[in-house]
Amino acid sequence: MALELVRDKPIDQSPLAIRGLTVSYGEKPAVFSVDVSFRAGQMTAIVGPNGAGKSTLLKAALGILHPLSGQVTAFGAPLDRVRARIAYVPQRASVDWEFPARVIDVVMMGLYRDLGLLGHIRARHRARAMESLARVGMEGFASRQIGQLSGGQQQRVFLARALVQGADLYLLDEPFAGVDAATERAIIGVLKGLRDDGRTVVAVHHDLATVPAYFDRAFLLNITAIAEGPVAEVMTEANLRAAYGGRLGPAQQAV
C-alpha cells in the first residue's frame, strides 16, 4: 500500500527536474546530491564559482555524463522520451572547429531527429536552417567554413543549430564565454524571444553582473545546491558568500 502511495505522488511537470544528482570524476564529487526544478517559461541562470559543477550538472542532466546517482525528468517524463523537446548548446571550446564542415552543415545537424539516418534534405529543411541562421544574424555565412569564423560567430552558429530543433527547453553551457559585445546582445535577444514565446531557457552563466539584466531566475550552485528562485531573492549577500566564500571580488559584491 505504501508503495502505491509513493508511485501515485504527482510527477514534477517542470521542463527539467533533477533529484538527488551526484556526479564524480574521481574520489571527490563534482556535483553532490542536487535537487532542482527549473521553472517553465522562464530564463534561469546557473551561477557559481569555477569548479562548482555547473557544466557537469547540465551534462549529467542530459545523459552526456553518467551520474553516480540521481533522477532526471523532463516535462514529467523520462529524458529519452522527450529528447525532441530539448535543445542543447555545448561550450564552444568543446569541439574542433577545424572540422571539415560549413556553417549550414552544422545547423543541419539540429535537424537529425527529423531527417533520421537516411532522410533526404528537402527545400523546407534548408529553409528552416536558413531561418535559424537569420535569427542569429548569420544568414550571410551559410557556406563559410566553420574554422574561418570568429568566436562570437561560432557561438551564434551553435545557437542556430539549437533553434532549428524547435525545442521547448533550451540548455546552454556558457553561451557568452569569449564572445564580442554584439554577439552577446544578439544571443540574449534571441533567448528572450524564446522566453516570450513560452519556451524555457536555462544557461550556465559566469558573469554575476549581468544576471539581473539577462535572467528571470537564478540557481546558485557550488557542488551542492545553494538557492533557486527569482534573481533578487537568490543573489543575496548571504547566498553569494555561501557559494563563493572569500573568492568574490568587490565588483561582484556590489551586485
Place this chain on the structure above:
Amino acid sequence: MGAEFVMLSLTPLVIGVLAALACALPGNFLLLRRQALIGDAISHVVLPGIVVAFLLSGRVAAVPMMLGAGGAALVSVALIEVIRRLGRIEPGAAMGVVFTAMFAGGVLLLEQSAASGVHLDVQHALYGNLESLIWLDGDGWGALLDGQALSGLPPELTRMAVVALAVVLFTAVFWRALVIATFDEGFARTLGLPVRALSLALVAVAAMAAVAAFDAVGSIIVIAMFICPPAAARLMTDRMGGQVAWSVGFATLSAILGYVLAGYGPLWLGYESAVSAAGMIATVSGVILALAALAGPRRRGIAPM
C-alpha cells in the same frame, strides 16, 4: 598484353584498390576523431590472434582469422588495463608496451608456424603477397564472363570485395550519425544517438578492414591507408563529403600507381627486378600526402586541442 594483364595484374590491382578503399573510408573518421593511430594499433595487436587461428584451423580462411583477431584485440585491451593499474602508469605507455609485445609475439609464433606447413611467414605479414594473387584461369578479358574461369579467382579477392562492400555500406548508412558524433559527441548524445555504440562500430569496421587487408596486402599498406589518403584529402577540401571523395581518389591512385611503379619502375631505371608492391603503394600514398601538405588548397595550421 591483354591476356597477360588479366592473368597476372588484374586481380592484384583490384585487391590493392579494394584494400586501400576499405581502410581509407573509416580512416577519415578516425583521423577527425584523433584516433588515426588506431589502424596502426589494430594491425600490430591482431597478428598473434591471426597466427593462432591459422595454427588451430590449419587454413587461411576469413572466419577463423576474424575470430583470432577479435580474441587478440580483447586480450590486448585486458593487458593494457592490467598494466595500467598494476604499474600505475599512463594509458599511452601501457598501450605502447602491449602493441609492440603483441606484434613481437605474433612474429615468434609465425616462425613456429613454418614447421606446421601453414602458408604464412613474417614477410607475408608485413608486405602481404599481392604479386602472387594471380588469376591462372584468366586467359583474357573474356574470362570475366566465363563462370568456370571466375571460380578460379583467388579467394582473397572475394574476401576483400565483401569486406570493402561492408565498409562502404556502413559508411553510407551511418554517414549522418557518424558525422554528427565525430564533430560534437555531447550534442549527438542529446539527440539520442547511441554515441558509444557508433564509435565501437567504427573501430570494429576499421578492424575488420585491417584484418582482411592484412592477409592480402600486409600490415604496411593497412597502416598507410588508414592515415595517408584521409590526411591528404583533408588538405584538399573543407567539406566532409569532399574529404571522403578525395580520400577514395587518393587511395585508388596510390594502389594503382604503386602497383605499376613497383612492377615496372625499377626496369625503367635499369634495375633487374621489381620491388614490393605493398611497399610502393604505401610510399606513393606518403608522397601524395607530402604533395598535399606542400600545395593543398586547405592547408592551415590545425589548432592544437
